[in-house]
Amino acid sequence: MTIKSCFSLVEEAKQKIKSINFKNAMKLHNEGETIFIDLRDIRELEKNGKIKNAKHVPRGMLEFWIDPKSPYYRDYFNSKNKFIFYCASGWRSSLSSKTALEMGLINVLNLENGIDDWIKQNGPIEKITIKKN
Template structure:
């Protein structure tokens, strides 16, 4: 089967249109109360690998529903005017998700360069998955 567009082309296209936050800048933003790191990985990834301290877990499959005030699943944190830095394992899902949320009109949304894998490889702070997300 030949697809019209492959996953790599989708990611490349998204990357041209979104902001990518470098690891060193992201580390500085970790203490900023106007910045929310959003972990979009599967719950099993969080349990296995940990997450960025204080991050909000928002599963990739629920993001569009959580940011839309018209949705029964809306999470008010997404209406607080904060800056959102999305991340996944390797910055592929987060690139696509950032582009989608940007298209929906969520302001101040970007993603983490290299994803959580790069974060861990740089020996930056990692926390265990909390039993309940701290910012939900």
């Protein structure tokens, strides 16, 4: 059996989604009506922070949080909202954007080059502190 490359999956996803660059994403961020979705692991958020006002959606929970029939549903995934998905570099968010579109969300954009580029461009970041027990 041949394993399909994760990079092939990302490239296929990119053919089916719309992406947005930093400059245009920053405009939408400043308008305050677009929901930014951070798909990274919690340890990544703790290390680098997140885009100001973004919602953290662990990649493994995305489908469950989008589906209104799921007990894990989050109401901010109302299909009327506009979303920008991001991760560190854009790979996970490309796959996640494709999944969200397949599930019925309409206004989903993928942040090109992820939060890594956002930070380089001096986009607003908020620090995250994880409570340790």
